[in-house]
Amino acid sequence: MATKKLYDDMPYETTFDAEVLSCEKKDDSTYLLILDRTLFFPEEGGQTPDTGVLRMTTDHGDKVAYIKDVQIDKKDTITHYSDTAFAPGDKVSGEIEWMHRYTNMQCHTGEHIISGIIHRLYGYDNTGFHLSENIVTMDYNGPIEDSDIAEIEWIANEAVINNVPVNCSYPDSDTLKTLPYRSKKELDGPIRIVEIPGVDICACCAPHVRSTGEVGMIKILSADSYKGGMRLSILCGFRALEDYGDKHSLILSLGQRLSANRDTLEDAVIAKDDEIFSLKGRILTLEELLLKKEAECIPPGEKNPCLFTEGLSNITVRNGVNSLTKTHPGYCAVFNGNDTEGYSYIIGSANKDCREMLSHLKTKFDIKGGGSPDMIQGRLLANGSDIKSVFQAF
Numbered sequence: 454m455a456t457k458k459l460y461d462d463m464p465y466e467t468t469f470d471a472e473v474l475s476c477e478k479k480d481d482s483t484y485l486l487i488l489d490r491t492l493f494f495p496e497e498g499g500q501t502p503d504t505g506v507l508r509m510t511t512d513h514g515d516k517v518a519y520i521k522d523v524q525i526d527k528k529d530t531i532t533h534y535s536d537t538a539f540a541p542g543d544k545v546s547g548e549i550e551w552m553h554r555y556t557n558m559q560c561h562t563g564e565h566i567i568s569g570i571i572h573r574l575y576g577y578d579n580t581g582f583h584l585s586e587n588i589v590t591m592d593y594n595g596p597i598e599d600s601d602i603a604e605i606e607w608i609a610n611e612a613v614i615n616n617v618p619v620n621c622s623y624p625d626s627d628t629l630k631t632l633p634y635r636s637k638k639e640l641d642g643p644i645r646i647v648e649i650p651g652v653d654i655c656a657c658c659a660p661h662v663r664s665t666g667e668v669g670m671i672k673i674l675s676a677d678s679y680k681g682g683m684r685l686s687i688l689c690g691f692r693a694l695e696d697y698g699d700k701h702s703l704i705l706s707l708g709q710r711l712s713a714n715r716d717t718l719e720d721a722v723i724a725k726d727d728e729i730f731s732l733k734g735r736i737l738t739l740e741e742l743l744l745k746k747e748a749e750c751i752p753p754g755e756k757n758p759c760l761f762t763e764g765l766s767n768i769t770v771r772n773g774v775n776s777l778t779k780t781h782p783g784y785c786a787v788f789n790g791n792d793t794e795g796y797s798y799i800i801g802s803a804n805k806d807c808r809e810m811l812s813h814l815k816t817k818f819d820i821k822g823g824g825s826p827d828m829i830q831g832r833l834l835a836n837g838s839d840i841k842s843v844f845q846a847f
C-alpha cells in the first residue's frame with residue numbers, strides 16, 4: 454500500500470503525526486516501520502534519505518526512535534529503518550533533521566539548474582545523479598570543453614540571482630504530452646513535474662527549494678570525462694559555503710607556514726619547490742663525495758670490496774658500486790643501513806655473475822633480491838661484520 458508522501462506538498466515542514474501500520478524486526482537493532490504517512494524522503498533517484506526521529510508518549514515517558522534509513526518500493530510503500538520497535542496502531546510524531554533535508558534541497562535544485570542549462574546548450578541528458586552529504590555528482594552523455602565549464606557555472610549562478618520560482622505539479626496526461634520535460638527513465642503512474650521557468654523542466658520526485666535564490670552559490674568542483682560523456686561534481690548553498698570555509702582555512706594555514714598571503718602563496722610554493730630541488734641536488738653531491746672518500750680507503754686491488762653506509766639514496770649507492778667495479782676486481786658492494794634494521798644492498802661486477810654471489814649469500818643469510826649478471830640488489834638482515842666476512846670469502 455502506498456504511503457502518503459507529505460514531503461511532496463510540504464517540503465518545508467519538519468514535523469508530522471502518523472500511525473504505525475506495521476513493525477517488523479530486521480535484526481537486534483533495526484525495526485522496519487511502515488507508517489500511513491511520512492515526511493521522511495526515502496533514498497530515491499540517487500539522493501540519500503532523510504534522517505530524524507519518531508516519538509511516542511507512553512505511560513512510562515517519551516519513547517524516541519532514531520530513523521537511520523528510509524526506503525521506498527515499487528508500490529510506493531515507504532519503510533523506515535528504526536532503532537526502536539513500535540506496535541501497529543501506535544500514534545507517533547516524527548521530526549526530520551532539517552539541515553540535512555534543506556541542504557539536500559539546495560543541492561538537488563542546483564542540479565536541476567545545471568542539468569537544465571546543459572540540456573539547453575548542448576542537448577545532453579543527465580544519465581546519472583548522486584547526492585550525498587559531501588558531494589553531488591551528475592553524469593551527462595556528451596563532452597564539454599573545460600573552457601565552457603566556467604560559463605555554465607556563471608549562467609547557473611545567474612539563475613540563482615534571478616530568484617526564479619521552482620514549481621512542482623502533477624499535470625494530467627494531455628498536458629504532460631505537451632511538456633518538453635527531461636526524464637531519466639520511463640515512468641509509471643502520476644508524473645511529478647518540477648519546472649524552473651526558463652531554466653529547466655524535469656520529472657522528479659524529490660523535495661526542492663521554493664525558488665532558485667534559496668539554492669545559494671552553485672560551485673562546480675570538477676568536470677571529468679566519464680564513459681564518453683562528462684561527470685560534474687558540484688556543491689550548493691550551505692554545503693558550498695562550508696567547502697569554501699574549509700578551503701579558506703587551508704589557504705590561511707598554508708600561508709602561515711610559508712609566510713605568504715593568498716596573493717603570494719602560489720609563488721611561495723614554487724619557491725619552496727625550487728629550494729627542495731636544489732637541496733636534493735646538493736645532498737646527492739655530498740653523498741657521492743662521502744662515498745668516494747670511503748672508497749678511497751679500500752686498498753687497490755682488494756678482492757670483493759664492500760662499503761657499509763647508512764642513509765644514502767639509492768642512486769648514490771648505485772653510482773658508488775659502478776665506480777668500484779671500474780677499479781676493483783670481483784664483486785663490489787655497498788650495504789646501506791644498520792645491524793638493527795638491516796641493509797639494502799647493491800652488488801655489481803665487471804667480470805663475474807652477480808647472481809652467483811646472491812646464491813652464496815643465500816646459503817648464509819635471510820636475503821631478498823635479484824637482478825642481472827652485472828648487478829643485483831635487495832635487502833638482508835644481518836650483522837655488518839658477518840656480511841663482510843661472508844661476502845669477501847666467496
Ligand SMILES: [Zn+2]
Pocket residue numbers: 561562565647657658659661
Ligand atoms: Zn528534483
